[in-house]
Amino acid sequence: MTATLTRVDVAPPVASPKRRRHAPGWLAVVPLLAFVALAFGIPALAMLNGAFTVKDPATGATSYTTANLTASLKGAYLTALLGSVKLSAVSAVISAVLGLLLAQAVVTSRFRALREAVLTASGVLANFGGVPLAFAFVATLGNSGVLTRYLDLTDKGWDLYSFWGLVIVYLYFLIPLMVLTITPALDGLRVQWREAARNNGATAVQYWRHVALPVLAPSLLGGFVLLFGSAFAAYATAAAMVGSSIPLVTLQIADAISGNVLVGQENVALALSLDMVLVAGLVMAVYLPLQRRSARWLEA
């Protein structure tokens, strides 16, 4: 009895699971990696290659150069790049602060339904920006928008198709994104920490300054960086709303790709794309370690 049991228990695990553990692991991951190499790797390499090549219109010969990159950091292109950075930074700071306040209001609320509703709504609004969002704001605050008409905002100098107009629109999907990002971190703040601080005579302000904010810092910074990247990459909202009246790098790329400005600017568009990838890469290089750090804090 015992002999058969041990044989059944011990014998197979030595041979088969070892094989099993490796074989399916590799096999199941291979299609994913192959797909990404095909659908993502090739376009990415094409972009990289195009950003560094120019085609001589007379001979049709291509040569490697950094002229595109230099051109992408000059004149109107540089203005657009800086415009995007400024818009993204301003909207990200404002939404990070407002998102934190809203998330804290929801997390500490007694009503579970409110929490569920706000989180669900945030899930929709954070992901479903783009075109419908642009049109909702055009209908609200645009030149013939409802609020603009009722409140005579045009006479008061309001213009939706301006820098601050875009900021207001961007907040609509950035604040929900911040709520989604920061809520797990706020959930991770133990009630006991607040109680311990209070028992030791700390005021609410002291608790936030010395306990909660330091614990939240990686999540807050990570959230800010994520919002920045999200605003920086946004194209649909701006394109549907302002056309190209505001200098933004995404709008410049779209114009150059579709040949709206000058013929033969496609490779400058690729260089601009590369600039964007570098900024976005920087964003991720800051965000991912921060997120890992906050996750470690909150799970421990």
Next chain:
Amino acid sequence: MARSMNTAARSTNASARSTNRSVPVRPWRGLVLAGAALYFLVPLAASVIFTVDVPGEGVTFDAYTQIFGTDGFVSSLLLSLELAAATIAIVLLLMVPAMVALRLGAPKLRPVVEVVCSLPLVVPPIAFVAGIGTVLKWGPEHLSRTPLFQTFTAIQNPDFPFVLVLAYVVMALPFVYRALDAGLRAMDVRTLVEAARSCGAGWPQALVRAVLPNLRGALLNASFLTLALVLGEFTVAQLLGFQPFAVWIVNVSGSQAQLSVAVSVLSLLVTWALLLALAGFGGRSRTAPRG
């Protein structure tokens, strides 16, 4: 001894929490919630008013009754839904086996897959489509005599542009990775599979009947995020010259402002309703362990 101290501590905790709860004065919270409600609801309400109350015509529901009759609405919406279905199927077929396998074996591959699935976050859609456009141009320029050329033409068929599915699967990877990772983290895949296996289940059976039912919430979550992404996607489709739903809304807005806003409002509300239904359906399993 230790246990009694613990109970004592817990009871003070409980009493502290209950006094905490009985103090209702937190004016900032009401202020924040009211402000948020105002900011998020006013554009929706104003959009509805905008579509219904047309200057010079009074209250009319024409914008809504016209929707179905308008050229391109049905075809663009159907195209978007088909693209979404294909994208969801492919992304789940690629990701679920890979993610489960990473939990069971091959943990060394986990950082690789994590990085690969985060890569699309580093390449904004507009940069991605610039790259895709360049590749698609190779077709006529370099490959016109090779069999690959037919593939290039086939994936750009305007009736069902498969190239969009390829792009959307890539763009969905980060969201799907996060959703599935959260779902898998909440369960012990290895024990589950070993239990199923020792009960005589084969690998496919263990996966389908033990792992997947536990992943239901995560799968729904991933599918929904992908659906929302594809339905709202504008950048890639517009710049490659196809006309799914979001592109159609913009194209129609030039001539029919009321109609485009009406469609925007409707699509937002439908997505919202769908997500609320999902939250009610899948949410129970998601929130239960947190207690």
